Amino acid sequence: MKANLTNPVLAKELKLRFRSSKSFIGILLYLIAMCIFVFGFIYTTTSLSGTVYFKPSESVILFTFLTFIQLGLVLFITPGLTAGTISGERERQTLPMLLTTSQSSFQIITGKLLSSVLFLLLLIVAGLPVYSMVFLFGGISPVLFVKSLLFLIVTLLAIGSLGIxxxxxxxxxxxxxxxxxxSMLFFTAVVPFLFLIVIQVNQLGAMGSTLSKSYLGHVLASINPEIFFATLLSPELEMSLQEVTQVHFPLWIGYLVFYGLVAIISIWIATKRLRVNMKKRR
Known part of the structure; x- marks a missing residue:
């Protein structure tokens, strides 16, 4: 039973990644940058306002900036960590040796994925003490903090699965x-552009009458990380978006379903295609 639950590929990748001095230097630089940003924002805001205290409304702005910084970290670093895991083994000519072991394709794929995902997750967790400083000034509920963290993890798994x-x-x-x-740029740049086009066409088609339901616009808003996180941080923005699309359906459900399917389908296809060339040679 224990042998079935262990993943030697994951154990090896974690040792190689987390024992590297470069990894911890990267975490240190990231935390230093986070501290400079947080304390610099607090100092600049209090200096401009001429007060010696940090307002709850300003704490909300700081929390919003930090959330989008974390989102940018996930979106731009995850593809670089995962897109070379299997192809790198192939280029180093070590993939055939890995495939001849007793490890299944699923263990190899999930081991490579989780080793990269856990490193980014370590970055996020390491920054939590700095990230949670906003609670000292009020304005942010712990529920919103937990929601933001959970959806960051979902996004991380989906983008990492695409890279694998x-x-x-x-x-x-x-x-x-x-x-x-x-693919990451498609979801972050092309999708919001298409959303604006769909909404504009819907408004022009109404011509002063009641807006028709725009299911496509609602779906595009649901699968775009920037729009979704903006509505997560500001419920009023989600209400305005629902009025524009005339579709009253929670965005978070569409976000979870879509990126959950992206992760599951990507892992399934990668598992099926990992040994396809070996089977052809046989």
Whole structure:
């Protein structure tokens, strides 16, 4: 039973990644940057307002900035960590040796994925003491803090799964990284642009009459991380968005369903395609 629950690939990857001095230097630099930003924001805000205290409304602004910084960290670093995991093994000609072990394809894929995801998760957890400083000044509920953290983890798993998928399907690391970053840019840049177009067309089609329901616009808003996190931090913005689309359905459900399916399907395809070339040779 114990042998079935252990994952040697994950154990090896964690030792290689977390024993590296570069990893901890990266975490140190990240925490230093976070501290400089937080204390710099507090100092600048109090200096401009001419007061010696930090207002709860200003604490909300700081929390919003920190949340989007964490989101940017997840979106831009995750593809670089995961897109070269399998293709890198292939380029180093160590993948055939890995495939001939007793480890299943699922163990190999999940081991590579979790080792990268856990490193980014360590970055997020390491920054929690700095991140939670906003509670000292009020204005932020612990429930909102936990929600933001959970949805960051969901986003991290989905983007990481896409990176593993491209790394499995594409032989060269450079090309797989381009594909992973391209998919990330599609969700973060192209999707909100399409959302604006759909909403504009819907408003022009109404011509002063009642707006029709825009299910496509609501779906596009649900799968875009920036729009979703903005509505998560500001419920009034979600209400305004529902009035524009005329679809009264919680965005968080659509976000969870979509990115949950992205992660599951990506891992499933990567698992099925990992040994496909070996089977053909046989």
């Amino acid at each position: 998928l491209f790394s499995t399907l594409i032989r060269r690391t450079t090309v797989s990284m381009i594909a992973a970053y391209g």
